[in-house]
Amino acid sequence: MTDSSKPTLLVVDGHSLAYRAFFALPVDNFTTKDGQHTNGIYGFLSMFVNLIKAEKPTHLAVAFDTSRQSFRTREYSEYKANRSESPAEFKGQIPLLQECLAAMNVTVLTKEDVEADDILATLATQGAADGFDVLVCSGDRDTIQLVTDDVTLLYPSVQGVSQLKRYTPDAVVEKYGLPPENYPDIAALVGETSDNLPGVPKVGEKTAVKWLTQWGTLDALLENADKIGGVVGGNLRDHLDDVRRNRTLNRLLRDVELPVAPADLAVGPIDAEAVRDIFARLEFRTLLPRVFEAAGADPAMAVETAAPAVPAPTAGEPDAAGLAEWATAQTGEVGVSVIVAGGFPQRIGLASADAAVESTWDDDVAAALRDWLESDAPKVLNDAKQQVKALRRAGIRLGGLVFDPLLAGWLLRPSFPDKSLADLVHRYLDEKLPESDPAQLVPETEGATPGQLSWFVLRVADALRGELPASVARVLTEIELPTLGTLADMELAGVSVSHEKLSTFSAELGARSDDIAQRAFATIDREVNLGSPKQLQEVLFEQLQLPKTRKTKTGYSTDAAVLADLQESNPHPFLELLLQHREATKLRQIIESLDTAIAADDRIHTTYVQTGSQTGRLSSTDPNLQNIPIRNEESRRIRAAFEVGEGFETLLTADYSQIEMRIMAHLSEDPGLIEAFVSGEDLHRFVGARVFGVDPEEVTPAMRTKVKAMSYGLVYGLSAFGLSKQLRIEQSEAKQLMLEYFARFGSVRDYLRSSVEQARIDGFTETIFGRRRPFPDLASPNRVLRENAERAALNAPIQGSAADIMKIALVNIHEEFRAQGLRSRVLLQIHDELVVEVSTGEWDAAERIVRDRMGDAADLTVPLEVQIGRGGDWDVAGH
DNA sequence: CTCGGGACGTA
């Protein structure tokens, strides 16, 4: 037991423990979707938090080796020379582990020319002298020499890093028969295979201990080596130098110069935001609460963030007139927070830099504030869309929205969208937003009031503005904020969907999938759950003995591509039926989820997540209307259920043709590609003619398919391997195709190469309009990670520019419809397509506006071509 | 009950 009155210093050898974890944990279970291996990090941290929870250290440090070179390798070049190079998969984890520790506010120590254990020895020695109870945690047996009454060693057992054995002086004596300070003598005699330090042949621990007990010290033993008989005595005499060398090398340095003393290592509060970020990157989920728990278990490690330096102003509660008076008197920006309940405003709070007011929302407040809310007076709202929607339901169209911290935060860091004001307050103000605990009936802490929220919103906005590069600030002001208002209207409008059409189709599919299932069961003489990949694997690979397919984390793949391959090589009726069953049930699921999403107004109101992608695209949820099937004839019946609403004349669909290839032509300035688009010829026919050296009319469908796949693949960073797989052609042919392609469109290759190179230099990519996306992994030593980043970086400016263009077009169309007093409205955006509900008599005007505003949304070196369709439902309109 | 994985729909 440690003396509870003394502070406890815990020092850990990060390298050796992470290395053990690396081999103990299966890498398959610890790889991020990007391919970063995390088993060493996970295993170390898991052990580490358990250790903190159990030992509750007051002071803490983790030491790492800097390299394999140290003073020991200089003294004895063979030192550790038998160790194979540690795998690259492990090395790449060390910087990330150090990042985790930094986020947890744990001091990380390294020093050139010494090993981690020397740092531990130094800290342990100083700590004991300074009155600490010291815990040393290392996987290197040499640290046994550090054990004293004040220093306890925690050593991982053979079971792995989760079990730690405690070495006190008594425990050392019990295990080795000698006190800790003699352990290096034993080790010097026996040798240490893992350090490539050979000892005396045939001498093990037993003999070493016997000798040392007999002679008292190693020196005495070595001096009297000639008195020892037998073969082992001879061996000892032959290896005296080895033993002396071993003893020199296994003595840990206790006087390494360090930038810190034990007292400087006091455990501090963890940086909750940073921990969340790095853990999210590493895809650690279960570990996150454990870290917080371990941190919370000790007040010294508690997650705490400073209270605001200046407390939030107490919000006044004037009456409706007073509220309006306060608002109109403001000359600067005003923070606004509308508390929404059931889709309508419930409370509203306003704040300036030093004052706040708030009120419950009622008709009087709405009437009093309407003019100001609708005016251009500058306002800042966080996550404004839902508040804008609530106000519109209450008959007020918010004006003067100049900033939204949530959007700004996403533009700065699209890979970690901060989800709430609290996240933003923490990250950008380093303060804690007062929040009441919803789990408590009577909350201990008061949450911020609407007026105070608004005050925080304003301050976060200021902090964010300071970080936004000018080009990104323009994207916010000119693209994102106007888009926000447009999306609010689109969501409120919703799209009319026929319950009848859906339910008829669903019933058909239900009957069909049951029938298919029965027939499938008949072919294998038993019933299984066709929706269970696990049960399917049993059927396919055990019962039917089909050849094993692509490996997955949990076994072998049974996806559609794999099943199609199997059907070709090993035909079996079950395979075809399974595919049909998948198709029918998938469609049915989509239909059912759409059906349940139809609201009381017979329309579906999706939610567009403006911060939902890393490239600048929107995403759509509850339900997702951006993935409604279209690829086969039957699935289009789903689109047919999306109808023009009552009181409107028709649906209009408008989509950009080949917008990404056009952006590629613009960015690469490739003369051939530009000519293709300017000529107005079918793109793939034109490209095919160039690549295959024939006239455009001689391009066969097969040739067209190939160049089409090639062109689209370019935008994604497709390899020859991928191209060959997709086209089911030889890799050599795919390679040849790429060579021919680039021979004719060389600037495309130049552009793609240089854009990734520029991103490597800048650390980010940029769209035509200045939207940025950071790519830290372009510099990663991990090849998988780096190459993934390269493909994403290749794609980001193209996909992102397309997203920018569509947003600009969408906003312009929406605003022109309103400016011209049309009832027609945009309902849906599906990345490069818009669905518009056209009011009676407005077709010509609407069609012209859509075509023009999509066509002139960006000024590229190639024209933006738009295809328009018309019909009473989405299926017809989309043709 | 939550969570990860597999599968699959779209651009």
Added chain:
DNA sequence: CGTACGTCCCGAGA
């Protein structure tokens, strides 16, 4: 060994 998303179901673990 092709970018960007969201949703469903299953099965494992709490």
